[in-house]
Structures are given as structure tokens and as C-alpha cells.
Amino acid sequence: MSTSLWHDHAPDYPTSPFPTSAHVDVAVVGAGFTGLITALLLAEAGRSVAVLEARQVGAGASGATTAKTTLLQGTRLSTLTRTHNKELAADYLSASRLGQDWLREFCRDHGVDTHTTSAFTFAATEKGVQQVEAEHRAAHDLGLPTVLHDNLVTPFPVQAAVELPEQLQLNPADLLSALCRAVTDAGATITEQARVTEVLPREAPSRVEISTSAGDLTADRVVLATATPILDKRTTTMELVPQRSYLCAFDPAPNAALPDGMFISVESPSVSLRTHTLGEETKLLVGGYGHRTGQSRSTVERLTEIENWTTEHFPGTRRTHGWSAQDYHPVSMVPMVETLHWGEGLVHFAGGYSKWGMTSAPAAAHQVADLVLERPGRVTFGSPSTLGTAKTTAQMQSGATTSQVSNLVQAVTGAGDDRGDGPDDSTTDDSDANVGREGLRPVGEATVNGQACRVSLTCPHLGGTLAWNDAEESWDCPLHGSRFTADGTLLEGPAVGDLKRL
Ligand SMILES: Cc1cc2nc3c(=O)[nH]c(=O)nc-3n(C[C@H](O)[C@H](O)[C@H](O)COP(=O)(O)OP(=O)(O)OC[C@H]3O[C@@H](n4cnc5c(N)ncnc54)[C@H](O)[C@@H]3O)c2cc1C
Numbered sequence: 001m002s003t004s005l006w007h008d009h010a011p012d013y014p015t016s017p018f019p020t021s022a023h024v025d026v027a028v029v030g031a032g033f034t035g036l037i038t039a040l041l042l043a044e045a046g047r048s049v050a051v052l053e054a055r056q057v058g059a060g061a062s063g064a065t066t067a068k069t070t071l072l073q074g075t076r077l078s079t080l081t082r083t084h085n086k087e088l089a090a091d092y093l094s095a096s097r098l099g100q101d102w103l104r105e106f107c108r109d110h111g112v113d114t115h116t117t118s119a120f121t122f123a124a125t126e127k128g129v130q131q132v133e134a135e136h137r138a139a140h141d142l143g144l145p146t147v148l149h150d151n152l153v154t155p156f157p158v159q160a161a162v163e164l165p166e167q168l169q170l171n172p173a174d175l176l177s178a179l180c181r182a183v184t185d186a187g188a189t190i191t192e193q194a195r196v197t198e199v200l201p202r203e204a205p206s207r208v209e210i211s212t213s214a215g216d217l218t219a220d221r222v223v224l225a226t227a228t229p230i231l232d233k234r235t236t237t238m239e240l241v242p243q244r245s246y247l248c249a250f251d252p253a254p255n256a257a258l259p260d261g262m263f264i265s266v267e268s269p270s271v272s273l274r275t276h277t278l279g280e281e282t283k284l285l286v287g288g289y290g291h292r293t294g295q296s297r298s299t300v301e302r303l304t305e306i307e308n309w310t311t312e313h314f315p316g317t318r319r320t321h322g323w324s325a326q327d328y329h330p331v332s333m334v335p336m337v338e339t340l341h342w343g344e345g346l347v348h349f350a351g352g353y354s355k356w357g358m359t360s361a362p363a364a365a366h367q368v369a370d371l372v373l374e375r376p377g378r379v380t381f382g383s384p385s386t387l388g389t390a391k392t393t394a395q396m397q398s399g400a401t402t403s404q405v406s407n408l409v410q411a412v413t414g415a416g417d418d419r420g421d422g423p424d425d426s427t428t429d430d431s432d433a434n435v436g437r438e439g440l441r442p443v444g445e446a447t448v449n450g451q452a453c454r455v456s457l458t459c460p461h462l463g464g465t466l467a468w469n470d471a472e473e474s475w476d477c478p479l480h481g482s483r484f485t486a487d488g489t490l491l492e493g494p495a496v497g498d499l500k501r502l
């Protein structure tokens, strides 16, 4: 598996050594879009801010995203209206609009190229037509100027499509770079390779002690912009379903007709398309094929399926990149911005964008900055209805099987997410990794670059049993999405420590 197209051409991200000051007003954990925008808003409001990033800027979904910045998001508006109500869908849309407007203005003011184009949600089969029509109705009812097409001339089959004109697509690496510059210009620091391992709220004086792999510091407030709240062992993490998806970049055949706009299908597995022009070259990006983290028999097959789909509909294309990343889906379907109950009122979290963080992250950053600054909130994603959330949460918390949960994810995401197959509990398809047991303990063995590694497959977060991800040569947890390298080193997720090496 190669790195993302964006990482290949990433500009410099201005970062800083670990802060010399032992105390800051706000520590922001995570340097994706949520963390950087939150840091910028707080620094602009006069707070001293330190951004602490476990790996590198953009190491999570923000550096791997398709970066469609659109208010038409698959079948999201009709799904929110159906599961909750129209008021919530309207609140969600207005938060997304604020996020999109803020991003458009930021890009304009900071020299980040954007491309204005239409977003389409399409049905590839007759079965999906009703979903497309429902999305058009819901979007229209909420005041969006959508257009319904009963067919569309595209290189792939389209039975019906809903179009929203004048949406944005961009290069996320350019945006991350501009955000880093703006954050450091506003006086904040951004430190990479500083994994936060402990966050301890103290009462007198009221402050938070933070331990990281690069040093310790204290802060008046902490914002966890870590996609899912690290260290959380209770409800917030449980309400977020980790979903991995895939993205490939292709060189099209000479003179190939490319799609004009950003597309996402309603069927399962979902297919997402856009183009990106780099100098003289135009790349075709095709992605989707998502599944719950830790629940795909072979992740390599997902990339092959994307490649097969693309070469079938765009003959002569050549894959140049293939990568994967994960985002989190709240069971309520509504992004989460909250003060964590274990944080004595000093620790906040923003995340859970169901793969629509280009608009949700800026909106959530505004909401969490307002919480920290204790000023009246300008943004809300709306309050999920008790009935809608009860239905989905009850299933999540009452011992639903993993495939029931996968079905649930399909329901909460609206557009087709693929269903996981369940982790393999014996031997993986890839001969380089084996899963077995030592007594009751699940154990994994993998050989990577000729080096044999043997690790406990019990997740250090809450004891989930990890599964092998052959495309990325990692051990992935199906419960809350923690991931580890073959030798057990933590990559991402709510866990904060490595696997036990045997
Ligand atoms: C394949 C894919 C395609 C997508 N396409 C789109 C799209 O087209 N349009 C759209 O709107 N959205 C899309 N999204 C969603 C969007 O990219 C995300 O919602 C958004 O990037 C999330 O940003 P974030 O900053 O909250 O999280 P992330 O970018 O994941 O950032 C979290 C950061 O926290 C860091 N971190 C974690 N733990 C620690 C710790 N202990 N200490 C310090 N740092 C830590 C991580 O290293 C990471 O850098 C897509 C997502 C995926 C996965």
C-alpha cells in the first residue's frame, strides 16, 4: 500500500519543539483539521495554545481525506430527517454551512487553491433511485437548490442523481499547511511526535496535568481533537463506530472522459469519485468500500475491488496510489462536541463526523472554542431526538453482534457502507500473519520486512481482540478502532499504549 497522493506532494508544515513554558491556557491534542482550526480560533482570541500531535500533522483522516467540501453529503439530510426530525437536519445543515463558509474564506485569505464544482449523490441501480429522490426532497425542503436528474451522461452507470452546484474540492495537504502557518503566526506552538498518554484534571488549583512522549505540561483546559477521545473508557468512545475506508489515485488513459464534479453512490459498497489537477496532470480519485475497522477478511481485496471498478468504467487507467484511513460515526449520527464527564469540566472533545469532516470539523472547532472561552455558542449540530438515538444506542449497548453493529453503521451513515465480514480467529489469508491462542490469550505473529513479531492481541484500551489488516500490515481493534503496527506500536485510536510484546 502506498502513501496518500496528498502526502507525496505535501508542502512543509511549520512545527515547533515541545513548548518551553510549563503551562499554557489550552492544550489541543491532535493536529488534524479539528485541532488546528480550534488552536487558531483560541490563539486569535488571545489564549496561549500548544498543539500536541502524536505522529505528524495530518497523520489521521485529515491527511488522507477525499476533501469534498460539500453540503450535499450522500444521503445524510434525508437520513437525519428520517431518524431524528427536520429541525435537527436543519441545524446540522446550518452548522455545515458555517463550516464550509469559514473554510472557503480561510482558503481565499491564505492562498489555498479550491475548485468550485457540483456535488452529486447518485444511484447506480434502480434500487437506489428512491434514496436519491428522498435526498433531493429533504435537501430541497431545507432550502438547498438541488436538481434531480433521471439520468446523467457519465462513464459509469447512473439511474438517478441529485446535484448541488457550487461546492468545493481542494488539496487537504495545502489546507493543513496553511492552517499550520496561521496557527504559528497567531502565536501557538505545534509539536509533532508528542503523544499524549495521560490527562489528569486537578481541582485546586483548577488545571489539567498532561503527560506526553515528548515531555509534560499543564493547561487550564484541554481539547481532545483526536478523532475519538483518547483515554475515554466510557460512553463517548462507545458511541463512536470506527470506519476504515480506501482511496486510490489513477492516471487516466489519454483523452479519457473524466467525471465533471464530485460523486458518491447510495449503494453498498459506496463509491466516491472526484478528480484532482496537479500542474499539467489530472488524477482520478476513486474511494469508498468502507467497513468497520478490524472487520474485513482482506483489506487488500478492498483496494483490488476499487481498481477493478475503475478499470471497468475508465479503461486504460493506471493506479498510482492506494491508501486507507478511518473516521468515526456517532450512533446518534450527529457530530460530538462535549465536555467529558471525567474531566472536571476542563477536558473537551470534538469529533465523530461520519466522513464529512471538511464541513463538520470547522463547525465543531467553533463550537468547542466557544465552550473553552465560555461564551455563548454560535454553532450547534442540533440535539438528536431521544427516540432516534435510543434505537441506535440500544442496539450498540445491548450486546449486538459485530455484524448487527455493521448493519447499524450502514443505517447511520445513510450512503452505503460495506458490511464487515468479522475478524478471522485462526489464520489470516496472508501467510505473513497468524492468529492463535496461548491458553485464553489471543496472540498474533507477523513477519514484516523479514522481522518476526509476536504480540498479545488483547487491546490495551478495553480488551478487544485485534484482527490483522493485510493491506496496512497492522493489528486493528473492531471495538473502538485502536490500531497497532505489526510489532505492536500504537498507531491511532483511543488506546494510549503499545501492545504487549511476547
Ligand atoms: C478515506 C476518507 C475520506 C474522506 N473524505 C471526506 C470528504 O470527501 N469530505 C469530507 O467532508 N470528509 C471526508 N472525510 C472525513 C474527514 O477527512 C475527517 O472527518 C476529518 O479529517 C477529521 O479531522 P480530525 O482533525 O477530527 O481528525 P484526524 O484528522 O483524524 O486528526 C486526529 C489527530 O489526532 C492525533 N492523535 C490521536 N491520538 C493522539 C494522542 N494520544 N496524542 C496526540 N495526538 C493524537 C492523530 O495522530 C491525528 O493527527 C474522509 C475521511 C476518510 C477516512
Ligand code: FES
Residues within 6 Å of the ligand: 459, 460, 461, 462, 463, 464, 477, 478, 479, 480, 481, 482, 493, 494, 495
Ligand atoms: S479500541 Fe477499545 S478495546 Fe480496542
